[in-house]
Amino acid sequence: MAADTHRIPTLASGAVIDGFRLGELLHEGAMARLWAATSEGCAAPVPLVIKVPRISGDDPEAIVGFEVEQMILPTLRGVHVPQFIARGDLARQPNLVMERIPGPSLKPRIDEAPLPYDEVADIGARVAAALHDLHRQHVVHLDVKPSNVLFRASGEAVLVDFGLSRHDRLPDLLDEEFRLPLGTGPYMSPEQLHYVRNDPRSDLFALGVMLYLLATGERPFGWPTTVRGLRRRLYTDAVPPRALRPGFPPWLQEAILRCLEIEPAQRYQTAAQLAADLRSPDQVALTERAQRSARPGATRRVRLWLNSLGGETRSPAPREREATDIVARNPIVMAAVDIEGAAPELLELLRETVRRVVQAEPGARLACVSVMKAGRIAMDQRTDARGRSVHDRQLVALRHWARPISLTLQLGEGRLTFHVLEAPDPAAAIVEFAAHSQVDHIVMGARAHSTLRRYLGSVSSQVVAQAGCSVTVVRAPQPQ
Numbered sequence: 320m321a322a323d324t325h326r327i328p329t330l331a332s333g334a335v336i337d338g339f340r341l342g343e344l345l346h347e348g349a350m351a352r353l354w355a356a357t358s359e360g361c362a363a364p365v366p367l368v369i370k371v372p373r374i375s376g377d378d379p380e381a382i383v384g385f386e387v388e389q390m391i392l393p394t395l396r397g398v399h400v401p402q403f404i405a406r407g408d409l410a411r412q413p414n415l416v417m418e419r420i421p422g423p424s425l426k427p428r429i430d431e432a433p434l435p436y437d438e439v440a441d442i443g444a445r446v447a448a449a450l451h452d453l454h455r456q457h458v459v460h461l462d463v464k465p466s467n468v469l470f471r472a473s474g475e476a477v478l479v480d481f482g483l484s485r486h487d488r489l490p491d492l493l494d495e496e497f498r499l500p501l502g503t504g505p506y507m508s509p510e511q512l513h514y515v516r517n518d519p520r521s522d523l524f525a526l527g528v529m530l531y532l533l534a535t536g537e538r539p540f541g542w543p544t545t546v547r548g549l550r551r552r553l554y555t556d557a558v559p560p561r562a563l564r565p566g567f568p569p570w571l572q573e574a575i576l577r578c579l580e581i582e583p584a585q586r587y588q589t590a591a592q593l594a595a596d597l598r599s600p601d602q603v604a605l606t607e608r609a610q611r612s613a614r615p616g617a618t619r620r621v622r623l624w625l626n627s628l629g630g631e632t633r634s635p636a637p638r639e640r641e642a643t644d645i646v647a648r649n650p651i652v653m654a655a656v657d658i659e660g661a662a663p664e665l666l667e668l669l670r671e672t673v674r675r676v677v678q679a680e681p682g683a684r685l686a687c688v689s690v691m692k693a694g695r696i697a698m699d700q701r702t703d704a705r706g707r708s709v710h711d712r713q714l715v716a717l718r719h720w721a722r723p724i725s726l727t728l729q730l731g732e733g734r735l736t737f738h739v740l741e742a743p744d745p746a747a748a749i750v751e752f753a754a755h756s757q758v759d760h761i762v763m764g765a766r767a768h769s770t771l772r773r774y775l776g777s778v779s780s781q782v783v784a785q786a787g788c789s790v791t792v793v794r795a796p797q798p799q
Contacts, residue, residue, distance in 0.1 A: 330371060336369065336371070337416075338405075339359065340356060341354040341356055342355035350372060350373060350381055350384070351372045353368055354371070355368060356416060364402070365418040366419040366421065367404060367416055367417070368417060368419035369415070370417070371412075379496065380493075380497065383492050383493055383496050383497075384482030385415075385482060387492055388482045388484075389406045389409070389413075390486070391484055394458075394486065395456055395481075397456075398475045398477070399448070399449035399452045399453065399475060400477060401418040402418035403416075403418075420477050422469055422471050423469065424466050424468060425469075432533050432536040433535055433536045436568055436571055438533075439533045439571065440571060441597075442533065443597045444597040444598045445470070445474065445475065446463075447590040447594035447597065448476065448590070448591075450519070451589060451646070452757075454519040454642045454643065457486055457488050457643055459642045461483045461516060461522070462480060462525075468529075483501050483502060487517070493516070494514070505538045505540060506524075506529070507525070507549060507552075509524070509552055509582075510583060512546075512550060512553060517641065518642075518645070519646065520586050521583070523586050526590075528540070528579070530574075534575065535560050535563045536563075537558075539557035539579060540552045553581065553626075554581075554626070555623075556581070556614050557576065557614075558613075558614060559572060559611040559612055560575060562612050562613060569610065570596075570600045570603040570609065573606065574596050576611070577608060589645070589646050589649045591757040592649065592651065594756070595651065599738070603733060604731070604733035604734075648680065651683070651684045651686060651757060651758045652676055652684070652760045653686045653752070654762050655690075655762070655763035656687060656763075657690075657766075657778075658716045658717050659689075668793050669764045670720060672793050673724060673762050674724045674728065676760065677724065677730075678727075678728055684733070685724070686738060686752075687735070687736070689714075689740070690739075690740045690741075690742055691709065693741040693742060713739045714737060721735065740752060746781035749763070749778070749782050750781075750782055750785045753786055754787055759788055759789065761789070761791070763779055763791075764792070764794070765779040
């Protein structure tokens with residue numbers, strides 16, 4: 320503590336550090352202080368916070384961790400991370416100036432647990448969306464916990480504190496300097512105990528721990544304080560949530576326990592896949608996980624214990640050394656199908672194109688989407704002449720269209736979902752669904768040309784212009 324005081328003796332409200340004036344002290348923790356701040360020069364584009372680490376000679380992890388955060392944060396973009404503003408010289412006065420997120424962290428909600436199931440799913444989906452965005456930017460967080468999750472006023476989750484993170488394209492200083500598991504005990508994944516730091520599925524394990532805690536009020540692995548205690552999660556499954564909270568929805572138990580699988584290959588492979596399930600409970604593929612009421616038996620426990628002795632949880636395969644490799648190998652493909660308006664020839668060609676796209680990516684998840692064009696005033700006919708639900712009829716037709724793909728590729732464990740959207744603007748609905756679901760590739764058909772369509776703009780051309788992902792447009796050959 321003496322070294323810390325000698326290094327930064329004048330820290331108080333009103334002090335100026337590198338052109339930034341300290342305001343209210345927002346947080347004082349073991350690793351750093353956080354102050355509200357204002358710029359002494361030109362006006363800042365966003366409200367500011369300045370992070371000043373507590374650095375002493377006997378805490379090398381704090382020094383390296385702060386250096387890691389100073390290195391990673393400037394590379395990140397988007398609504399799911401605070402905007403980087405400036406950084407101070409580590410040798411003179413270390414500090415990190417960033418956007419101040421005015422919304423609350425997730426930590427206070429822990430005291431309110433267990434929360435309603437739909438709220439748990441909503442929180443999980445928003446955090447998963449933030450993680451997917453982070454993983455796409457080559458970063459694995461490795462310290463996902465409630466205090467490191469904030470929320471903007473608009474609802475998006477924001478991830479903070481990258482002191483333990485790993486960037487695919489930057490030196491991993493923590494791995495170079497330390498030979499011990501790094502993280503927060505209750506949330507560390509099994510592979511982190513084997514010093515694996517390049518697997519984004521570690522963040523999904525931590526999110527699974529958070530969801531379990533929010534949904535049951537209990538931590539699935541307690542709060543271990545020793546390496547021996549941490550190692551129990553290498554061979555011990557979590558108590559199923561339904562054993563702690565009667566009436567627990569099977570679909571939510573399925574999602575949480577899948578996140579908490581000991582082997583990364585058995586979890587969701589991307590955060591986008593988890594977010595999709597949490598937003599569409601009716602699409603969750605239920606396995607035996609959903610019905611568990613007790614931990615698996617002693618045979619599994621012994622097998623996992625023997626595996627843990629041999630270090631069975633290892634680094635990803637060579638082709639998956641980067642976070643983005645795993646994300647890229649498990650994309651979400653969207654088939655936008657005009658199920659009732661397209662010609663049979665176009666539907667057949669679209670189906671074959673979708674099949675080839677999904678077949679090329681063994682980990683791909685396929686979302687089949689059809690849009691029911693609805694009026695802007697809710698007075699549309701909801702049933703057909705025979706009294707059948709128009710929505711259900713389209714859903715059945717969409718499933719029938721996709722059946723050959725499912726049979727050929729044997730899509731299992733939630734890799735095929737169906738969605739009928741109702742919207743006055745089909746193109747906008749497709750683009751919005753793709754953005755909300757973090758779709759990587761849209762495959763859709765285009766009808767034949769017409770003067771009116773060229774003038775107004777076709778649905779496919781609007782999607783191509785507006786979508787934030789790759790779009791493949793299929794057009795049936797015109798008769799000669």
